[in-house]
Amino acid sequence: EADIYQTPRYLVIGTGKKITLECSQTMGHDKMYWYQQDPGMELHLIHYSYGVNSTEKGDLSSESTVSRIRTEHFPLTLESARPSHTSQYLCASSDQGAGVYEQYFGPGTRLTVT
């Protein structure tokens, strides 16, 4: 399996709480991505990064924010969780410059906001 990790794997939290979903990879990939996926459904890109200090919003509007201070770390933060944020969040990485054209995915964080 790929060396990309996400914590926590499962999270149940109340409305209005601030949460940070962690994603780390040990492969030295320069590009990282966050997707939102309802169970068994399609993936929606919410954020991506092409390197340190580079972040962009994806195709799906999201109230979350991301940072990329270190190559290996790409956390996603929700300042005030709402029930509409209930979903699975997948982190992925790739490195086309190093010949890694496919994305490697983490195990996901399943978030439930009550």
Added chain:
Amino acid sequence: AQTVTQSQPEMSVQEAETVTLSCTYDTSENNYYLFWYKQPPSRQMILVIRQEAYKQQNATENRFSVNFQKAAKSFSLKISDSQLGDTAMYFCAFMALTSGTYKYIFGTGTRLKVLA
């Protein structure tokens, strides 16, 4: 804009039989990659197979092979000798190298169930 279409939301196949999942895409790019990913129930998304657009030869990985028709913009996945462990969501994905971005476009997925 690039698009990826998977027209089969659900499919089933008997164990040991062969099944083909379809995928079509639309792009004006000439240099791109196509992928099939597998997402088993409650498990991690993993790469099944990758195809470089500049290669005419269809990619093969053990029981998995693709039928890549560049002119028709078609990229189907054939699973031979289906096994119960092949039960999963399968996503077709596209990534263009020349557009200046490195975003992956995913299809809506095909849920495959292998029947014992």
